[in-house]
Amino acid sequence: MKKWLIPFYILVAAVIFTGCRKELDRININPNEPTVPEPEYLLANGIKSNVDTYWGSDATMETSLLYVQYWAKIQYPDPDRYIPASTNIQNVWNNFYAQGITDFTTLIQLGDSLKQPGYKATGIIMRSWIFQVLTDLYGDIPYTQAGKIETYLTPKYDSQKVVYNGLLAELKEAVAIIDANPTASVAGDSLLLGNMQGWKKFANGLRSRIALRIADRDAITAKKVFDELAAEGNIFFKEGDRDARLNYLTSPSQNPVGKNRETRNDYRISKTVIDYLQAYNDPRLPVYAAKPADGGPYLGVTNGLTADSASRLGFSKTSDVGSVFTVSQAPAPLFTYPEQLFILAEAAQRGLYNGDAAELYKAAIRASFKQYGITGNPVDDYLNQGSVKYDPANYKKLIGEQKWLALFSEGIEAFTEWRRLDYPQLKPAYTGVLSGKIPVRFTYPSSEQALNGVNYKAAVARQGADLLTTKVWFDVY
Amino acid sequence: MNYFRRLLCLLPGLLWLQQSIAQEVRVSGVVTSRADAQRVPGAIVRVKGTNIGTQTDPDGKYSINAHEKDTLQVTSLGFEPTFVVVGSNRVINIFLDNSNRKLDEVVVTALGISREKKSLGYAVQELKSKDISEAKETNLVNALAGKIAGVQVTNSQGNLGSSRIVIRGETSIAGNNQPLFVLDGVPVDNSQLGVGTGRDFANAISDLNPDDIAAISVLKGPNAAALYGSRASGGVIVIKTKTGKDTKGGMGVTVNSGVTMDKLLILPDFQNSYGQGTGGQFSYKDGKGGGLNDGVDESWGPKMDGRLIPQFFSNGEAVPFVPHPNNVKDFYVTGYTMNNGLSVGGTSEKIDYRFSYNNTKQQGILPNTGISRNTFAASNTFRLTPKLTLSTYANYVRSAADNLPGVDGRRGNSVTLQFIWFGRQVDVEKLKNYKNPDGTDFNWNHSYYSNPYWIQNENTVGLQRNRFLGNARLSYEINSWLTAAFRIGTDYYQDRRKYRVAYYTNGTPFGSYTEDAYAVSETNGEFTLNAKKKLGSDFDIDVLAGGNLRTNQYEQNYQQAPRLAIKGVYTLNNSRDPLVSYNILNRQKVYSGFASAQVGFRNYAFLNLTARNDWSSTLPVSYFYPSVNASLVLSEALHIQGDALSLLKVRGGWAQVGKDTDPYQQVNTYPFNTPFGSQPLMTVSDKYLNKNIKPEITTSTEVGIEAGFFHNRARVDVTYYNTLSRNQILLADVSASTGYLKKLLNSGELKNHGIEVQLGGTPYISRSGFRWDVNVNYARNVSEVLSLDADGFLNNYVLGSSGNIQVIATKGQRYGALFGGAYARDSEGHILVNASGRPQIDPNKKVLGYFTPKWTGSINNSLSFKGFSLGFLIDTKQGGSIWSGTNSTGMGTGVLAATMPGRDAENGGLPYYYDGTKNVQLPSHDATAPNGAVVKHDGIIFDGYTADGKKNTAILSAQDYYKAVYSSSLNESAVYDASFIKLREIKIGYMLPQSLVQKWGLQAVNIALVGRNLGYLSKHTPNIDPETAFNTGNGQGLETLQIPTTRSFGFNLNVSF
CATH class of the missing domain: 2.170.130.10 (TonB-dependent receptor, plug domain)
Incomplete structure (x- = not known):
């Protein structure tokens, strides 16, 4: 070999290997999944998958719906005795964080990078709603460091106060973005059908909801929020508005409750709801409850029976929840007009909002009835009952009970408001395992102890033992 | 051979030389193989310590000049070296034994x-x-x-x-x-x-x-x-x-035919006293809760004493409630395997050829399961020119199954789940007509299950796999020491599966239909250059260098009609919903360069070096994997070979190898979800991938010693090894609050070290041809997970799970820990009970055992005499653990015989009554309870202590007791020592005498009887086989209601002509 050829050989070898490397890199481009996100599809998925979680088995059917005694179990009754399956608790956390927070964080970033402020605003609002639900359920949660895996592999927990305050600021920012970009739009929005004003009302509704949530703890901030909302013109959902709800479709896009009823027969309406509806002659009874399969009067099931006594009641002799809630296409509301009215009624009562509490309270009940097509005389009769009639001295009981009846089947929000208002007064599950108590939060999923142990321990040290019976920050009474 | 030819040429001269020195004798005789009494041509007969030697002629005869008291050493390939001392006899017939460990193997x-x-x-x-x-x-x-x-x-x-x-x-x-x-x-x-x-x-x-x-x-x-x-x-x-x-001779045809029967090796031991129900009560109405506990799928019901109760087959009529002790056993059928094969082979100057065909038909032990396989293979070698050789191999395999058994305790397709959640009174015979006239299923329970025969006959999974394996190799001898070769090989298969779930199946009222198709291929092209050269008289060098190009492709197409539109038609079009479908295409390419070198010194010392560099498409950069090892045959080097010591070899080496990763592990993706109506959905993947991924690297050191004694009648081979595997590729769980569920880590270290011992012996050989061989294998491996991640946040890595129990790798411990709910104990180790007398569960999961055994071993004996042979193999695994779903579930559902203690007075149950708030024990079974309360006789007190240190006195009903101890969150009670000793194999063979066979014009006839998995000599797991797997992953040690293992008996006939 001629020595002067050596550099040439090296060059040839280098070219060949560079070529090979390129070929290898080309082969390793994933042909199965896109590597670039599409904002429309991301928003659509974020809405669908998180409403599924909010309305689904883990956060609702197996937990909050039972705790707040809307539903009861007639099969596999452990969850109804306050023994939640660890997978349920885990799924709520995993789905909201890994599908919710990440999808919307990515959407917010895309809104910036693609200069599409609509996506940024909707991303912030949806992410804030998820964080609000998470902190409602768990108390202290990772918030400021959440969803930033490149920086924080073990995000710290923020106190509930920090979370709510942060969300109030974020929601305000989202509203400001919508106001500043009147032409902004989004596609893929099955929640508010691309109506940016609807998103603004949803954001304001969440602001009012959070303000009221913290009112027992921090009345000054609560007042400040309502004042800001007033200064911005009190833009809330009005009668006739499309409120924030997902209208489910037929299989496979059906409501999680509908999907459950396709194959399972584990739930019945709780005796507690039936008792209230009957005591108040509530015309919503035939909407909320179904007649037993064998016929006969409505029969609810007591929460927290043992497997034996539950099965002895008989599947065909007890009432399921009404078909409005169990069909495939049952809508899943996240924030409704009646809820807005209840919030404003209570805010007015508390002096946070400038309005007539009694009128707003009545309007809220009317709106709830109207949702189920009940109008006219039955409504007036209902409102004139002594047990329903508004009484400022007794506002927590009245608003608590009526809001609870109005939010029927929206387990998480009802569970949270019941904790705050302490009405209706519920009796603990018959064979509950919490020594006569009812859960007032979810426990953290066991994965957090294993994967985020240091921060988990700090949160528990601050908030109190990681039990179903430990009150979260907003829950003063 | 050249060497011997030269030696033979020298012989006359040498003989003359010898003769002139001392008085010699001429010894002659025949060399015969002891095993088959055939004469051995070409055996080398040598006078030990001299250069004198000869070869036997085609009839196995030899003659040689030697002195009295000289030792003749006879060697032949495939036989043990044999030594005979020359005595007064001039005719010495020598018998050779088959080699156990050929030195030149x-x-x-x-x-x-x-x-x-x-x-x-x-x-x-x-x-x-x-x-x-x-x-x-x-x-x-x-x-x-x-x-x-x-x-x-x-x-x-x-x-x-x-x-x-x-x-x-x-x-x-x-x-x-x-x-x-x-x-x-x-x-x-x-x-x-x-x-x-x-x-x-x-x-x-x-x-x-x-x-x-x-x-x-x-x-x-x-x-x-x-x-x-x-x-x-x-x-x-x-x-x-x-x-x-x-093939011996010019052309040979072999016909092989065998049949094997499979029977259950084990079945859970069921109780036959109490039937379906709960709290002692049961009455059937609709099988889903309409009657009295008739939705309950457990056997805590009434005594099966013939009392009259409406049952699933009686249309509301009260009929005798009686046990059917074999109801589960009778569901299983005898499995069998029929195996028929033919091969034709031959060799000539230019061509070696072999064609084979085999048909295997297998029937499972569950009704309507089985698989059949046809294989065709052709292997040819063409010596195209003296220097150029082409070898080809082609194998086509077609596997087809109409239905494969379901596993893993799934309601829709596994019958084992149903039999452990069972009413012990159920007569399986009555379930055989599984369909009602309206097409719905007829079953003992409609809350959870479809009829087991329905599952077997209607909810089937079919498979068809077509596989081609082939390679072609062209080698060219460039000169006497240099050979070039090119080989291309491929393995390609398509595997199509069809899953049917029938209309009216419990839980899927509309049924479903799924087609899942795979195409998998790997192609390798390889070029090698091989040089073999003798350097001087002492050194042999063998160097090989080459390159390889590998392409892997994996493709999956999955389509499902999630709910059928009409019943009985299994097509993807017959769907009331949009199809659920996805497809996956994975491709990988690897370029490799490699080299190896062996240097031999005087044929007793050897040094081997290897090197490989892999450029893989899955990794951002290439990696180099070297190794070095050496061997020294001390017995030859030190000339200490003799009658006592036949072989002594020491060896050792070091290597560093890798483990590649899967394709597409570098760039994050945004997968699609099922559209919402017509709206496409896209999400951020829950896996955070790794841009700088590296392969796992294992560094291994190994040393060993091999020795043979007494003409290799006793043999020992001991190896010690030590491996350290780092850069573990872990798709680790991370806190979901990071926004992801998993992050691809490239950290963690796993260490293994261990010892392997092989002992071989031939304790007895008789001149008449009787021979007894024993082989013993022993291996001990000690593993330790040194670390999991660099940040130290990851305590455990989950390898598999079943319900609450997990199989994990955890830092500082043996690989494969079973991690689950344990009893809460006080400082003295007593189990704590709660106020109701149930055992408390420790709030933290604990390591309850390890699936990885401490050691494994086997003993294989083989005896042969003339054409007869008998072999039996016993093997063992010791020191591992298993969690048993059969026991955990079956104790809670009351179907197992082990739930009998305490269920009534005869079985040691304690008398008690319920006072409205708690159970109160009574002094005797005859005692009466106050206020007319019902006296019960199925009381058990859990052997535990209360939190304040008092012995537990709270009494539980047997049902509550077993449900508490075997609750799904208390795994400790169902973890068992998985150690076993099994009679793995017995073989009896007979080779018909050559004389007889030749008379029939045949070459050989072999008959064999084989028994496999015949029984346990020791095991510690009630109701199950401790050896069980339902997949080939790392999550072992969990018995999740797998189908029981089988024992098999087979007969095989092999004829060649």
Whole structure:
């Protein structure tokens, strides 16, 4: 070999290997999944998958719906005795964080990078709603460091106060973005059908909801929020508005409750709801409850029976929840007009909002009835009952009970408001395992102890033992 | 041979020389093989310590000049060296024994390179075709069980399904730990596709026809397998197929026919006193809660004493409630395997050829399950010119099954789940007509299950697999010492599966239909240049260099009609919903350059070096994998070989190998979800990938010693190894609050070290031809997970789980820990009970055992006399644990016989009554309770202590007791010692006498009776086989209601002519 050829050989070898490397890199481009996100599809998925979680088995059917005694179990009754399956608790956390927070964080970033402020605003609002639900359920949660895996592999927990305050600021920012970009739009929005004003009302509704949530703890901030909302013109959902709800479709896009009823027969309406509806002659009874399969009067099931006594009641002799809630296409509301009215009624009562509490309270009940097509005389009769009639001295009981009846089947929000208002007064599950108590939060999923142990321990040290019976920050009474 | 020819030429001169020195005698005789009484031509007869030697003639005769008291040394390939002292007798007939360990034994090593075993610096163990084909295992992996030190095989469930093989313990925490399979130098696939679909699909290597295999050589670890670079960490199984050369004479035809029967080896021991129900009560109305506890799928019901109760078949009429003790057993059928094969082979000057065909038909032990397989193979060698040789191999395998058994306790497709959640009174015979006139299913329960016959006959999973394995190799002798070779090989298969779920199946009222199709291929092109040269008289050099180009492709197409539109038609069009579908295409390409060198010194000292560099498409940069090993045959080097010491060899080596990752692990993706109506949905993947991913690297050191004594009648081979595997590729769980569920980490270290001992002995040989051989294998592996991640946030890595119990790798512990709910105990170790007298569960999960055994071993005895042979193999695994779903569930549901204690007065139950708030114990069964309360006789007190240190006195009903102790969150009660000793195999063979066979114009006739998995000599797991697997992954040690294992008996006839 001629020595002067050596550099040439090296060059040839280098070219060949560079070529090979390129070929290898080309082969390793994933042909199965896109590597670039599409904002429309991301928003659509974020809405669908998180409403599924909010309305689904883990956060609702197996937990909050039972705790707040809307539903009861007639099969596999452990969850109804306050023994939640660890997978349920885990799924709520995993789905909201890994599908919710990440999808919307990515959407917010895309809104910036693609200069599409609509996506940024909707991303912030949806992410804030998820964080609000998470902190409602768990108390202290990772918030400021959440969803930033490149920086924080073990995000710290923020106190509930920090979370709510942060969300109030974020929601305000989202509203400001919508106001500043009147032409902004989004596609893929099955929640508010691309109506940016609807998103603004949803954001304001969440602001009012959070303000009221913290009112027992921090009345000054609560007042400040309502004042800001007033200064911005009190833009809330009005009668006739499309409120924030997902209208489910037929299989496979059906409501999680509908999907459950396709194959399972584990739930019945709780005796507690039936008792209230009957005591108040509530015309919503035939909407909320179904007649037993064998016929006969409505029969609810007591929460927290043992497997034996539950099965002895008989599947065909007890009432399921009404078909409005169990069909495939049952809508899943996240924030409704009646809820807005209840919030404003209570805010007015508390002096946070400038309005007539009694009128707003009545309007809220009317709106709830109207949702189920009940109008006219039955409504007036209902409102004139002594047990329903508004009484400022007794506002927590009245608003608590009526809001609870109005939010029927929206387990998480009802569970949270019941904790705050302490009405209706519920009796603990018959064979509950919490020594006569009812859960007032979810426990953290066991994965957090294993994967985020240091921060988990700090949160528990601050908030109190990681039990179903430990009150979260907003829950003063 | 040249050497001997030269030697023979010298002989006359030497003889003359000898004669002139001393008085010599002429000794002559015949050399015969003791095993088959055939004469041995070409054997070398030498006077020990001299240069005098000769060869036997074609009739095995020899004559040689020697002195009295000289020792004659007779050697021949395939026989033990034999020494005979010259006495007064001038005729010395010499019998040779088959070699147990031929000193010049040649084994197949990495890349299919044949090497003298003595030159290797690592452990390698080989199985011959007889061991494989006679085992009559349809899954080739099972044939290795108990035969090779350090190889662990976990048998599949039932008689169909997968088997897992691991050599020397796991080196990868999360990856595939099974060895690479290489067929005639070309890697072949052994994946198990479709894990997690509720069926146990057999691993792909089970496609091979055992009758086509000439030898299997097990390269036990990185040291032996180093030339495979990034695929070497789990060791390599090198398979050599039969060729025309294996045929004796010009042309041979072999016909093989066998039948094997499979019977249940074990079934849970059920109780036959109490039937379906709860709290002692039951009455059937609709099987889903309409009657009295008739939705309950447990056996805590009334006593089966003939009392009259409406039952599922009686249309509301009260009929006798009686036990059917064999109701589960009667559901199973006898499985069988029929195996028929034909091969034609031959050799001539220019061509070696072999064609084979095999048909295997297998019927499972569950009704309506089975699989059939047809294999065609052709192997040819063409010596095109004296220098140019072309070898080709082609194998086509077609597997087809109408239905494969379901696994893993799934309601829709597994009947074992239903039998452990069962009413013991149910007569399975009455379920055989499983369909009602309206097409719905007729069953004992409608809350949870469809009729088990319905599941077997209507909810089927079919499979069709077409596989082609082939290679062609062209080699050219450039000159006397240099050979070039090019080989191209491919393994391609398509696997289509069809899942049917019928209308009216419980839980899926509209049924469903799924088609799942795979196409898997691997192609390798390889070029090698091999130089063999003698340097001077002392050194032999063998250098090989080459390159390889590998392409892998994996494709899956999945389509499901989630709810059928009309019943009974299984097509994807028959759907009331949009189809659920996805497809996956994975491709990988690897360029490799490799080299190996062997330097031999005087044929007793050897140094081996290997190197490989892999450029893989899955990794951002390339990696280099070197190894070095050496062998020294001390017995030859120090001339200490003699009657007592036949062989002494020491060996050792070091290697660094890798483990590649899967494609597409670098860039994050945004997968699609099922559209919402017509709205496409896209999400951020919950996996955070790794831009800088590196391969797992295993560094291994190995030393060993081999020795043979008394003409190799006693043999020992001991190996010690030590491996450290770092850069573990872990798709680790991270806190979901990071926004992701998993992050691809490249950290963690796993250490293994261990010892392997093989002992071989021939305790007895008689002149009449009786021979007894014993082989003992022992292997101990100690593993330790040194670390999991660099940040230290990851305590555990989950390898598998079933309900609450997990199999994990956890820092500082043995690999494969069972991690689950444990009893809460006080400081003295007493189990704590709560106020109701139930055992408390520790709030923190605990390590309850390890699935990885401490040691494994086997003893194989074989006896032969003339044409008869008898072999029996006993093997054991010791020191592992298993969690049993059968026991955990079956104790809670009250179906197992072990739930009898305490259920009534006769079975030791205590008397008590319920006072409205708690159970109160009574002094005797005759006592009456206050206020007319009902006296019950099924009381049990859990042996535990209350939190304040008092002995528990709270009494529970038997039902509550067993449900509490075996609750799904208390796993400790169902973790057992998985140690066992099993009678793995008995073989009885008879080779018809040559004289008789030749009269019929045949070459050989062999008859064999084989029994496999015959029984336990020891086990500690009630109701189940401690050896059970439902997939080939790392999450072992969980028995999740798998189909019981089987014992099999087979008969085989092999005729060649």
